[in-house]
Amino acid sequence: MVRVPRATPHQVMAAAGQARPADPDSPYRLLAGWVDTGRPADLAAHQRRHGPLPVPAYPGRAGPHRLIGVVDRSGLRGRGGAGFPTGRKLTAVAAGRRRPIVLANGCEGEPASRKDHVLLSVAPHLVLDGAILAAYAVGAEEAVVCLHAQDPLADTLRAAIAARSGDPVPLRVAEVPDRYVASEASALVNFLNTGDPRPTAKPPRPFERGVRGRPTLVDNVETLAHLAMVARYGPEWFRRLGGPDSPGTTLVTVTGAVRLPGVYEVPLGTSIGQVLELAGGAAEELQAVLVGGYGGSWLPLPSGGGIRLTHADLQAAGASLGVAALVVLPARGCGLAETARVLRYLAGESAAQCGPCMFGLPAIAADLTAVVEGAAGRRGGAVLDRLGGRLEVIRGRGACAHPDGAVRLASSALRVFGTDVRRHLSGRPCPWAAGGPRLPVPGDAAPGAR
Amino acid sequence: MSQQVLWYISRGTGMVSLLLLSTTMVLGALTGGRFAHASWPRFTVSGLHRSMSLVGLGFVGAHVATAVIDSYAGIGWLDVLVPFTSVYRPLWLGLGAIAFDLVVALVATSLMRPRIDPRGWRIVHWAAYACWPLAVAHGLGAGPADARLTWVLAVNAGCVLAVVVAVTWRATASHPDTVARGGGGW
Amino acid sequence: MSRPAAGRRGGDARLGVNPITCRAHGLCAELLPELIGLDEWGYPILAASPVPPQLLEMARDAVAACPTLALRLSGAR
Ligand SMILES: Cc1cc2nc3c(=O)[nH]c(=O)nc-3n(C[C@H](O)[C@H](O)[C@H](O)COP(=O)(O)O)c2cc1C
C-alpha cells in the first residue's frame, strides 16, 4: 500500500484554487487523513490538513459564480450514481429565482456500498465544507445533511456541526427512513416537505422546485467532499488523476470473494483488476463482478478485469459506473440465483406508486426465480422470452430510476451468465445454486463480507 | 304562453333531468370502477358520461328557467341559486337549489379540468354523490301531487335502484392497481 | 437539460405520462392507439416519437379524457 508522507500545514492563498495539498500526486485525497493517522479527523485535524473553509478565496458578489466556474472546469461528476456533471447542476440551481436549498445525500441506501459511511466517519468536516461551499456557490439559505434514521452517523455529524463556527450558511442533519428508494433525490425533497419518503414525478425536478418550493441541489456526500478539495486546490490539481471524462479519484467499495474487502480510494481510470488487487486479490477462483451496486451490471471475470473504471469505458462495456461498488462473485457461486435474490429485494423496495415498477419488478423477479429453480420445466424457454419482453417494456417508465436499475441488473445477468441460463433451463442441476447467498440483501442473513 | 303550459314543461323537464342525472351517475360509477367490455369500450362509457351530463345540465337549466318564469309558485331567480330562501315549499326547493349549484359546479370544473388542480376537480366530483340524492328528494318533495302517481314513483324507484347498484359495484370493484398501490409498507 | 423549442407547426409535441397518477384506466390507448399501447398490466406505453400534426387533435382528446389527468402533451402549439 502507498505510504503517504505526513501532511505539513499549509495556507489557503488569496487566489482561488492556489493552495497546495501536502502531496499533490497522492492517490489519497479524501482518505489522506485516515491513511496517515488511522483516526477520524476532528475539526482541528481537518483544518491542519486542509486549512480553513476557503470562502475568502472567492470574495465579493462574483465569488460564488467563480466557484461554480472552478467546479465546472474540474470536470467533477456526481458520485451518487448518475454521474451528472456537478458544475452544470450548480449552474441550474443557481439560475432559479428563489434562494436554493442544498441537500447532502449521505443515506447510502445501496446495500453493496459502504463508501459514504466510511467517508462520513473519517472525514465529516470535508463533507460539511463541501455542503457549505456548494451552498455558498448557489446562494442557498440552508444545507441539510440527509442520513438514515437510527444511523449512529447522525450523532457524529451533529457533533461535527456543533464543533464548527463561522459557517456562512446554517447546517443541520435530517433523518430519513431506511428504505432503498427514500434516498432518491425527489424522495428526499418529498420527505422534507411532507414527511412522505417516496419519489415524486418529474417534472418538476428538485433543481427546479424542491424543498419548500425552492431550487434544491441534491448531491452525494462524496461529491461534496471532492468539491471541497476542488475549491481549495483548483481544477488543474483535480484533473491530475483520472481520465478526461472521469477526472479525480473515487471511493470504491469492494466486497465478495476478495481477501481484503473494504472501501478504497482509487483514481478513476484504474482497472477493475487493479482494484481487486488493492483489495487483496482473489480469495478463490472468480467468475464475475457486479459493477455499480444492485442497480448495476455484471461483467465477466477474468476477462472484464482490464476494463477501467471510467464512465466512458464502462458504458462501452455495456455497464455503468453507478455508485462505485464492486461485488465479486467466485466461480463457486450462481450468478443467476444471486441476481434473482437481489431482484426480489429490489421488487420489495418499489415504492408501489408506478404501475410498471410495482407490477413489473415482482414479475421479472418471479421469471428469473422460475428459471433458476427450473420450476418452469418445459415452458422454460417461454418464461425466458417473457422475461426478455418485460425487461424491454419496463425501462424508463417509473417516476424514478429504481426500475431501470433492476432492469439493468437482470439484463446483464442474462448476458453474462448465458451458459448458466441454458444449463438451468435444460434441467441440469446447478452445482452452486444451493451454496448459500453471496450478495448481502437487507433482511436476509448477512453473508460474508460486510 | 299560458301559465299552465310552463308549469307542465317545468315538471316534465325536471323528470327528464332526473333520468339524465341518474344515467350520468351510473356511467360515472362505471368509469370510476374501470368498467370495460368489448362492445362497451372505456371511452364509450366515459364519453357517454360526459354527454349525458351536458344534456342533463341543459334540461336542469330548462327546468329551473321555466319554474322561475312561471309566476304561479312565485319562485325568484335568487331562490333557485340560494337554498331555503323560497316562500313556496322552502325545504324541498332548497334541496333543489343545492343540487342545482352542485351540478353547475360539477360541469364547470369538468369543462375547465385541464386547467385546474386535479385535486380540486376530484373533490368537487365527489360532490356528485351528494347532488344526486338531493335532486331525487327535491323531485319527490317539491311536486307531491305528481309524486303520488304510480308511474312517477316507478321511475324514481328505477333511478334509485340503478344508481345504488352501480355505486355499490364501483365501491366493491377492486382493480389490481388499487390493491397494489400503497403496498410495501410505505 | 433543455430541448429545442417547439416548431411552429407543433412538430415537437410529445406525449408524457405521470406514472404515479396513472391508474391504468387505459382510456388513452383506446382513443389514440396510433401512439399509445398498453403493457400487460394496463399501463400506457407511449411512442417515443413526436406527435405528428394530423394526430394532435386526437392527442388533445386523449389528454382530456384521462380520468386522472396523468397524460400530458408538451411542446404543442
Ligand atoms: C432508487 C434510488 C436510490 C438512490 N439512493 C441514493 C443514495 O442513497 N445516495 C445518493 O447519494 N444518491 C442516491 N440516488 C441518486 C440520487 O437520486 C441523486 O442522483 C444523487 O444523490 C445526486 O448526487 P450526485 O450528483 O452527487 O451524484 C438514488 C437514486 C435512485 C434512483
Ligand code: SF4
Ligand atoms: S418507479 Fe418504483 S420506486 Fe420509483 S417512484 Fe415509481 S414505484 Fe416508486
Ligand code: SF4
Ligand atoms: S387514460 Fe390516464 S390513467 Fe388511464 S392509462 Fe392512460 S394515462 Fe393512465
